[in-house]
Amino acid sequence: MSRPADHPPVLEPKIGVLLINLGTPDEPSASAVRRYLAEFLSDPRVVEIPKLAWKPILHGIILRTRPRKSAHAYSQVWTNEGSPLAAIARRQSHAMRERLAGRAHVEHAMRYGNPAIAAGIHKLVKAGCKRILAVPLYPQYCAATTATANDAVFAVLADMREQPALRTLPPYYDDALYIEALRANLQRQIDALDFEPQRLLLSFHGMPQRTLERGDPYHCHCQKTARLISEALGRVVDVAFQSRFGRAKWLEPATDQLLKNYARDGATRIAVAAPGFSADCLETLEELGIRGRDSFIASGGEHFALLDCLNDSPESIDMLERLIVRELAGWLPQT
Ligand SMILES: C=CC1=C(C)c2cc3[nH]c(cc4nc(cc5[nH]c(cc1n2)c(C)c5CCC(=O)O)C(CCC(=O)O)=C4C)c(C)c3C=C
Numbered sequence: 484m485s486r487p488a489d490h491p492p493v494l495e496p497k498i499g500v501l502l503i504n505l506g507t508p509d510e511p512s513a514s515a516v517r518r519y520l521a522e523f524l525s526d527p528r529v530v531e532i533p534k535l536a537w538k539p540i541l542h543g544i545i546l547r548t549r550p551r552k553s554a555h556a557y558s559q560v561w562t563n564e565g566s567p568l569a570a571i572a573r574r575q576s577h578a579m580r581e582r583l584a585g586r587a588h589v590e591h592a593m594r595y596g597n598p599a600i601a602a603g604i605h606k607l608v609k610a611g612c613k614r615i616l617a618v619p620l621y622p623q624y625c626a627a628t629t630a631t632a633n634d635a636v637f638a639v640l641a642d643m644r645e646q647p648a649l650r651t652l653p654p655y656y657d658d659a660l661y662i663e664a665l666r667a668n669l670q671r672q673i674d675a676l677d678f679e680p681q682r683l684l685l686s687f688h689g690m691p692q693r694t695l696e697r698g699d700p701y702h703c704h705c706q707k708t709a710r711l712i713s714e715a716l717g718r719v720v721d722v723a724f725q726s727r728f729g730r731a732k733w734l735e736p737a738t739d740q741l742l743k744n745y746a747r748d749g750a751t752r753i754a755v756a757a758p759g760f761s762a763d764c765l766e767t768l769e770e771l772g773i774r775g776r777d778s779f780i781a782s783g784g785e786h787f788a789l790l791d792c793l794n795d796s797p798e799s800i801d802m803l804e805r806l807i808v809r810e811l812a813g814w815l816p817q818t
Pocket residue numbers: 505506507508520529530549553566568621625627628688689690691701726728759760763764765766
């Protein structure tokens with residue numbers, strides 16, 4: 484029986500993959516940074532302070548002072564292609580689109596700012612995707628990153644009459660594919676240095692200490708990633724947490740404190756990596772690469788190398804392809 488002429492088009496079921504990262508301002512101006520921070524810091528998964536107490540602090544103090552300071556920091560790392568995080572996310576997405584061509588549609592989105600998660604999902608659905616894999620690009624699970632990215636995906640589906648089937652990529656902090664990608668990538672960069680680092684510091688984004696006490700597995704995931712990298716590289720590593728925000732106690736040791744103490748403790752040649760970030764961004768390029776380096780040198784350090792994040796390196800793209808294809812088991816035809 485043929486369909487009536489006015490029947491909506493029936494599309495072949497297809498698979499969609501949505502790569503999700505944190506987000507970044509559209510330009511390095513105070514107004515764009517204010518827009519971005521207002522969305523980011525209003526997320527109750529990020530700042531776990533009751534709204535009534537937090538709103539006046541956010542709008543009365545933080546959004547009046549921080550945007551100008553942060554815009555200056557962003558302007559120091561901005562590229563011809565825009566914010567480093569946005570540019571790398573685009574490249575990762577293009578590479579994955581090529582790798583998965585004929586198997587899945589690929590889009591990328593940001594939890595805050597552009598391109599939005601809703602736009603990414605709608606594009607996939609419009610392309611006929613009846614099955615979607617959301618891929619939060621955070622190896623270590625954290626409610627402030629993984630959970631809120633997934634929440635945003637679920638919220639888009641909550642408004643749909645005909646929902647696609649949905650999967651979310653689990654955290655991959657101890658996955659052999661991730662550890663091997665990091666091992667190969669870091670070893671290649673260390674071998675290319677013109678000095679032999681005495682210490683390798685692994686700097687993860689910090690979180691308030693109370694999130695650990697409330698059961699967030701993030702700290703544990705970071706420690707396990709670090710142990711596995713250390714074993715894979717066959718060298719001792721230091722672990723620290725960066726980007727402290729606000730007055731509460733954050734996870735320790737703090738990266739900036741370690742960087743100040745190295746030379747005093749006899750380490751004047753160091754390399755720093757940030758394995759929790761799947762793309763270089765303000766936190767790696769400016770906080771570690773500019774301010775971190777300056778404070779290490781000012782405290783007597785001599786050689787400082789900031790190693791690149793996995794970004795769109797061959798190791799990263801191979802790893803992502805394999806993590807994604809594995810998660811699509813039962814959806815992709817068996818090969
Ligand atoms: C309460 C504040 C914050 C929490 C909690 C937090 C957790 C967290 N963040 C990342 C990854 C990134 N954060 C980035 C920037 C950034 N982070 C905060 C605050 C918190 N982050 C702020 C205010 C900013 C903006 C910049 C600034 O004003 O200092 C970025 C970089 C974005 C970019 O544009 O380059 C990333 C990536 C993780 C992984 C995490 C918890 C584990």
